[in-house]
Amino acid sequence: MAGRNSHSRTFLLLIGLLLTLCFPLWGCSLFDGGTPSAPPATGEVRVTVLDVGQGDAICIQTGDGSTMLIDTGDTATKAQLITDLKALGVTQLDYLVLTHAHADHIGGAQAVIEAFPIKEVLISPQAATSKVYTNTLKALQAKNIPTKHPAVGETFTLGDAQLTCLGPAxxxxxxxxxxxxxxxxxxxxKAFLFTGDMEALEEREILESGADIHCDVLKAAHHGSNTSTTDAWLSACGPELTTILISVGKDNDYGLPGDRMLARGETYDLYRTDVLGAVTVVSDGHTISMTSEY
Structure with a gap:
């Protein structure tokens, strides 16, 4: 019996060591240490909400190799962001979208600009004086990357998907x-909504514009804040909406996602990066499938 127990303890120690190597204390990425992912199949679109802690970074890839990155997380996760994008098979960006000037959305932008060729950058019209914002503009200028403020109603083609700008007004x-x-x-x-950090005011402006916001998948604005994703907004998203994505950090200092927002979303399938890690949505134009890191 003693010998058998010794073998069991040795086995458990080995398992523990392997788990420790695979999952360091701060958590490890789904994409670490492997060959790059294959691109989506022809006719598919893959949306990956990357786990960048308390921030946003969403990678959209189409079957023809086109890629859009919406936001870049904060500066603390910029190295992991580059690693994850490369592991997704990203070699260039057709569009980099910087939804607004807060650091948890543009903190990794300079690293992305230096790591990948970028055809065009869409940036919010409201500027900031922060160092991370000015450094981002300098990096764009140094690379001579075309940059524009998208107009409401303007459309962009990404493979066989089309994106329409709904705001800001x-x-x-x-x-x-x-x-x-x-x-x-x-x-x-199928339709998706990507909402940055908009609050109830911008939601009202979009609703009052008469824009079509029907969708199957919604990225909850402002990391699931109580002051976003209002009842009026959810109602206007229509009966097709089944899935809400929440990009949010573990044990953040802001109480996000908010209890009231979670209550409003309780009838939907909620996918949270603080619980599930990176979340991947694949559309073939008729059906949607979901996978997550954990």
Missing amino acids: QDKYSDINNSSIVLRMTHGE
Whole structure:
């Protein structure tokens, strides 16, 4: 019996060592240490909400190799962001979208600009004086990358998907969150909404504009804040909406996602990066499949 127990303890120690190597204390990425992922199949769109802690970084890839990155997380996760993008098979970006000037959305932008060729950058019209913002502009200028403020109603093609800019309606807001670029992506019969950090004010402006916001998948604005993803917004998203994605950090200092927002979203399938790690959505234009890191 003693010998058998010794073998069992040795086995458990080996398992523990392997787990420790695979999952360091701060957590490890789904994409670490492997060959790059194959691109989506022809006719598919893959949306990956990367786990960048308390921030946003969403990679959209199509079957023809086109790629859009919406936001870049904060500076603390920039190295992991580059690693994850390369592991997804990203070699260039057709579009880099910087929804607004907060550091948890543009902190990794300079690293992305230096790591990948970029055809065009879409940036919110509301500027900032922060170092991370000015450094981002300098990096764009140094690379001579075309940069524009997308107009409401303007459309962009990404493979066989199309994206329409829904906001912001104004160039400046007292709350910079409301200056977020908001995009609706359609792919066949399916639609996605990417909402940056917009608050209830920008939601109302978009609703009052009469824009079509029907969708199957919604990225909850402002990391699931109580002051976003209102009942009026969810109702206007229509009965097709089944899935809400929340990009949020573990044990963050802001109480996100908010209890009231979670209550409003309780009838939907919620996918949270603080619980599930990176979340991947694949559309073939008719159906949607979901996978997560954990």
